Amino acid sequence: MNTFQLNPDMIKVARQAKGLSxxxxxxxxxxxQSAVSKLEGGLTPQPPEDVPLKLAEALSVPASFLMQQERVYGLPVSVHYRKRASVGQRLVEQLEADVNMRLLQLRRLLQGVDLQPELSLPFLDIDDYGGNAATVAALVRRTWLMPSGPVRSLVDYVERAGVIVVPSDFQAVGVDGLTLRVPGLPVCIFLNQNMPGDRQRFTLAHELGHAVMHRLPTPDMEKEADAFAAALLMPEMDIRPALFGGVSIQKLALLKPIWRVSMGALLYRAKTIGAITDSQSGYLWRQMSAAGYRKQEPVELEFPAEAPNVLNDVVQAHLKDLGYSVEELAQMMHVGEPYLRDKYGLHVHRPGLRLVK
Structure with a gap:
């Protein structure tokens, strides 16, 4: 065992992923505790051979996980916490550790398949377009040859452009999504899998906005990503006929399943494009509040969240085409079988991935 070197970063990632001090x-x-501290500090690179096994058992990971010589990454500046003041540091650390574990697994999974995007993922620096996120969104729609009107499946377009969409459990930490660009991997968008369908779609569009428009953090990047998302999902020229001529709660409820965005997003868009006045907007928001729709829109208007496919397809390509057993795949990814089954449900395989020869 001690012919291998423990990676202090992997010990820390595995510990924080379990939410342990x-x-x-x-x-x-x-x-x-002194021994653990020294191991994480890199002061004991070659501990007795029973130590990695003790750590692995305590952390519910294979000992090989702790010996991966990989780099770990911090969270992007664009991570938005719904109630940051109430989020403890341990939960933030757990979020970062979970993301790093998924990145490690993705790096190994993608070595065995050749993902060939059908669409290009453009980079359109918003500063080059006068800070106009709607213009950038329109260019993305044109680049992807999206038809006018509502977007039937945004996740399909995003994945066809080579982005890896990773469903994640961010509920406890109050994060809807985050986008990461790391060397050697495609753009990765992590989405809170506990969100309703309308919120998930808007979050995916928001994170896509970061991937397309932002390389460096700016003070206005969150507002710009929101504006991009609204324009991508509800282009002004397309939605204008539906919003002009009077907006009511009933009309918002009617339009929600058509445009597959929340009633709140539709109301905000109506104000943005000048379909309603400030006073009309304020009146409708008060109606939304009185009906309880600002906290929970009518259940009968909900629609299923869009399901990403590429990540599951990559797993299935290993199991079906490359001949891995679940046990072998878990070993290759340095995870336990229960973790593999929990994080990567074994769904029906869809063709479309070309194996690397």
Missing amino acids: QAELAVRSGLS
């Missing part, structure tokens, strides 16, 4: 890991592993 160093003291709690020490208790679980039977090591002293």
Whole structure:
């Protein structure tokens, strides 16, 4: 065992992914807190051979996970917490660790398949377009030859452009989504899988806006991404006829399943494009509040969240085409079988991935 070198970063990632402190890991592993601290600090690169096994058992990961010589990444500036003040540091660390674990797994999974995007993912710096996110959104729609009107499946377009969409459990930390560009991987968009369909679509469009418009953080990047999302899902020229001539709660409810965005997003868009006045907007928002729709829109108007396919297809390509067993795939990814089954449901394989020869 001690012919391999423990990676202090992997110990920390596995610990934080479990939501443990160093003291709690020490208790679980039977090591002293000082020993755990030194291991994470890189001060004990070659511990006794039983130490990696103790750590692995305590952290519910294979010992090989702790020996991966990979780099870990911090969270992007664009991560938006719904209630940041109430989110403890441990939850933030757990979020970062979960994201890093998925990146490690993606890197290994993508070595065995050749993903060939059908669409290009443009980079259109918003500063080159006078800060006009709607113009950028229109260019993306044109680049992807999207027909006018509502977008039937946004996740399909995003995945066809080579983006990996990763369903994730961000509920506890209050994050809807985040976008990462790391060396050696396609653009990755992590989405909170617990969101309703309308919120998921808008979040995906918002994160796509970051991927297309932003390389460096700016003070206005969140507002710009929201404006991009609204214009991508509800282009002014397309939605204008539906919103002009009077907007009511009933009309918003009628338009929601057609445009597949929330009633709130439709109302905000109506104000943005000048379909209603400030006073009309305020009146309708008060009606929304009185009906409780600002917290929960009518259940009968909900629609299923769009399901990403590429990540599951990559897993299926290993199982079906490359002949991996679930056990072998778990070993290759340095995860346990229960983790693999939980994070990557084994769905029906769809063709479309070309194996690397």
